[in-house]
Amino acid sequence: MSHKITVFRGDGIGPELVDNVLKILKAADAQLEYEIFNVGEDEWKRNGALIPEEAYASFERTKVLLKSPITTPVGKGFRSLNVTLRGQYDLYANIRPVKSNAAVKTPFKNVDIVIFRENTEGLYVGVEEQVNPDTVHAIKIVTRQASERIIRDAFEYAKKNGRKKVTCIHKANILKMSDGMFLSIFKEIAKEYPEIEGDDKIIDNTCMQLVMNPNQFDVMVMQNLYGDILSDLCSGLIGGLGLVPSSNIGSDYAMFEAVHGSAPDIAGKHLANPTAFLWSACMMLEYLGENETAGRIRKAVDEVLAEGKHLTRDLHGTATTEEYVDAVIARL
Numbered sequence: 001m002s003h004k005i006t007v008f009r010g011d012g013i014g015p016e017l018v019d020n021v022l023k024i025l026k027a028a029d030a031q032l033e034y035e036i037f038n039v040g041e042d043e044w045k046r047n048g049a050l051i052p053e054e055a056y057a058s059f060e061r062t063k064v065l066l067k068s069p070i071t072t073p074v075g076k077g078f079r080s081l082n083v084t085l086r087g088q089y090d091l092y093a094n095i096r097p098v099k100s101n102a103a104v105k106t107p108f109k110n111v112d113i114v115i116f117r118e119n120t121e122g123l124y125v126g127v128e129e130q131v132n133p134d135t136v137h138a139i140k141i142v143t144r145q146a147s148e149r150i151i152r153d154a155f156e157y158a159k160k161n162g163r164k165k166v167t168c169i170h171k172a173n174i175l176k177m178s179d180g181m182f183l184s185i186f187k188e189i190a191k192e193y194p195e196i197e198g199d200d201k202i203i204d205n206t207c208m209q210l211v212m213n214p215n216q217f218d219v220m221v222m223q224n225l226y227g228d229i230l231s232d233l234c235s236g237l238i239g240g241l242g243l244v245p246s247s248n249i250g251s252d253y254a255m256f257e258a259v260h261g262s263a264p265d266i267a268g269k270h271l272a273n274p275t276a277f278l279w280s281a282c283m284m285l286e287y288l289g290e291n292e293t294a295g296r297i298r299k300a301v302d303e304v305l306a307e308g309k310h311l312t313r314d315l316h317g318t319a320t321t322e323e324y325v326d327a328v329i330a331r332l
């Protein structure tokens with residue numbers, strides 16, 4: 001049976017990633033039918049809508065979205081479409097696996113961390129208030145319901161996937177009420193999973209520990225902003241943003257995207273590494289039960305990385321995006 005999915009072609013390197021990854025999915029004979037839409041800043045300039053109504057309608061029908069990165073203006077302009085989509089469709093669990101690949105040389109070996117980032121609240125609700133010309137308040141929202149479900153998902157994931165430890169990352173020493181509540185909910189839920197070690201660390205210490213000894217971490221669960229920052233930090237441990245995929249899962253909808261952004265500095269230059277976006281597509285295939293197809297694609301990528309002849313520039317190679325994609329297709 002083939003699955004209908006929605007695809008958003010975003011900004012910067014987004015369109016080239018979509019074109020190349022769909023080529024690989026086709027070569028792998030993935031049982032998918034696509035409804036493809038241009039979205040984002042460029043679409044807004046062309047047609048006056050960041051996300052056209054038909055694109056929303058398609059996602060509401062298919063309930064599965066493969067989304068390439070979208071540019072968000074800094075310090076002004078529209079609210080992040082990524083944050084909006086996550087809120088609008090209650091895609092509360094942002095799951096980001098960060099795993100070393102033996103073929104990619106970095107100072108760290110065998111990193112294998114899965115980040116669970118709460119995706120719908122915290123500071124990302126975007127509630128800011130100008131109290132007077134020189135003072136702005138930004139409100140951080142933390143609820144028991146949203147905290148419970150992301151923490152429980154992290155433990156359930158650990159249980160299903162044979163992971164040993166879940167670490168709660170927080171700043172409860174300073175934010176005694178908001179992060180304090182998140183931490184106390186974590187401690188309550190941890191008791192329901194005696195077979196899994198539950199511990200916690202303050203976010204600043206975590207950053208130092210991650211670059212000194214990342215192997216001590218297994219599954220990590222945290223609020224929105226901490227998850228955003230630590231995801232990029234962790235991606236640096238394994239060779240960069242070109243290698244970290246993600247899923248955004250809610251009770252009704254699911255969205256799959258790379259952790260990285262639209263990389264305007266390399267857009268259109270054939271330098272983008274499509275692996276993070278391709279692995280996001282693999283996470284989508286696994287979500288849809290197409291594990292065999294995902295497995296074949298993952299194997300082909302591993303072989304190309306191990307061979308080392310067609311690596312993109314971020315992995316210290318000289319291949320263009322297309323040369324790398326052709327090498328993956330040849331392996332398939």
Ligand code: NAI
Pocket residue numbers: 068069070071072073082241242257258259260261262263264265266271272273274275276314
């Ligand atoms: P970025 O993640 O786009 O780029 C950071 C650095 O990593 C750049 O040097 C870029 O060239 C490199 N890089 C990223 N992806 C790469 C890939 N696949 N292959 C090779 N190199 C890659 O972060 P930046 O520059 O801070 O943000 C650019 C725009 O993307 C902003 O408007 C931001 O808001 C947006 N953004 C969108 C996201 C999304 O759509 N989910 C997530 C993060 C940022």
